[in-house]
Amino acid sequence: MATLISLRSAVKSFGARTVLNGLDIEVDEAARIGVVGQNGSGKSTLLRILAGLDEPDSEPPVRRRGMTAAYLPQLVGADSSDRQASCTASRNTGVVPALSRRLNTLSSSTTLLVGLT
Numbered sequence: 001m002a003t004l005i006s007l008r009s010a011v012k013s014f015g016a017r018t019v020l021n022g023l024d025i026e027v028d029e030a031a032r033i034g035v036v037g038q039n040g041s042g043k044s045t046l047l048r049i050l051a052g053l054d055e056p057d058s059e060p061p062v063r064r065r066g067m068t069a070a071y072l073p074q075l076v077g078a079d080s081s082d083r084q085a086s087c088t089a090s091r092n093t094g095v096v097p098a099l100s101r102r103l104n105t106l107s108s109s110t111t112l113l114v115g116l117t
Helices: 045-050 080-091 095-104 107-115
Strands: 003-014 019-028
Touching: 003 045, 019 045
Parallel strands: none
Antiparallel strands: 003 019
């Protein structure tokens, strides 16, 4: 399997607070990954680095030539351009179709509880 992106010995600090310290990650082309951790542990920072929106304090990630990445933020601002960018990112990454397929298997009452419009 070919590697899409890798990050070696990544370090990222915000002032005196280090959120990534020596992280190694390699994502293959067929991989589906989840990032789990406590609040403030660096999950979003890692994803922003992998998407090219932020740089680590160490060496940058190595991306396969021609690879594109999208980042869907946790919180979308009130600015319509933020919302548009998030919609585009979610479509391009397959989040919306996957979520739609999953919701189609739920009952209508469960879908209402999810709070989707």
